[in-house]
Amino acid sequence: MKFSQFAAVTTFVAATVMASGVFSNAAANAPYGNIDKVMGSAVIGSGEHYGNVSLVNGSVQMASNSSAKTVSLVNGSIAIRDDVTIDSAETVNGAIEAGRNFTVSGSLSTVNGEISTKDNARITGDVMTVNGDITFNNAQLAQNISTVNGDIQLAGNTVVQGDVIFKKPGKKKSFFGWSNNNKPSLHIAADAVVEGQIILEQPVDLNFADPAMQAKVVERF
Numbered sequence: 001m002k003f004s005q006f007a008a009v010t011t012f013v014a015a016t017v018m019a020s021g022v023f024s025n026a027a028a029n030a031p032y033g034n035i036d037k038v039m040g041s042a043v044i045g046s047g048e049h050y051g052n053v054s055l056v057n058g059s060v061q062m063a064s065n066s067s068a069k070t071v072s073l074v075n076g077s078i079a080i081r082d083d084v085t086i087d088s089a090e091t092v093n094g095a096i097e098a099g100r101n102f103t104v105s106g107s108l109s110t111v112n113g114e115i116s117t118k119d120n121a122r123i124t125g126d127v128m129t130v131n132g133d134i135t136f137n138n139a140q141l142a143q144n145i146s147t148v149n150g151d152i153q154l155a156g157n158t159v160v161q162g163d164v165i166f167k168k169p170g171k172k173k174s175f176f177g178w179s180n181n182n183k184p185s186l187h188i189a190a191d192a193v194v195e196g197q198i199i200l201e202q203p204v205d206l207n208f209a210d211p212a213m214q215a216k217v218v219e220r221f
Contacts, residue, residue, distance in 0.1 A: 031048075037058060038055075038056045042058065042059075044062045044068060050069070055076055056074045056075065062084050063081050064084065065084070070089070076094045081098075083100070085105075087106045088104065088105070090107075097115075098118065098121060101120045102121040104125065106124065107127065107128070112130065122140050123141050124142045130150075131148065132150045145165070146164075147167070148166070149169055153187040155187075157193075166184055166204050167201050186205070188207070192209075192210075198213070200220065
């Protein structure tokens with residue numbers, strides 16, 4: 001699927017789900033219930049535990065020692081403090097930024113926005129962006145990391161058990177026609193490890209502190 005198609009489908013699906021207000025039964029049993037808004041932001045306080053958080057136009061802030069099920073936004077960012085647990089988070093236009101000891105049992109995804117965490121994140125699902133950087137420090141990631149037009153930085157002793165993937169970009173309209181000359185970059189620190197492959201579907205600037213990471217690179221362009 002092309003980038004333009006992916007972005008359009010993602011936006012449509014996110015808007016449809018949020019407008020419907022349909023969520024899992026498990027989320028309904030959360031002590032503080034669900035949050036479902038078309039306009040307006042949401043603040044989850046320390047020690048508060050919500051079900052699904054769904055916003056169309058608004059941001060989410062989660063204080064330390066809080067939790068939620070699915071956090072799903074269309075236009076807005078997700079700001080998360082230390083020691084927070086969620087099932088998954090996604091936003092179309094906005095960033096996902098988390099503090100220390102962030103635990104995610106599912107996936108993280110953005111279309112237009114970065115994903116970054118501080119020390120000791122634990123993420124069970126995939127991490128995906130289209131137009132956004134991905135930054136992890138001392139994190140444990142069980143599945144794949146992928147982007148189209150973003151940079152990826154794996155710092156500290158981050159471990160990626162899956163693959164790191166730079167997907168094929170769509171073309172952008174320039175004055176002289178269709179082109180996309182922006183080259184993303186991948187930085188892997190000396191103590192960071194990718195256990196799977198580094199799959200490049202486009203040219204990428206590679207910066208490996210450990211030259212052994214070069215053996216993981218698979219070019220598909």
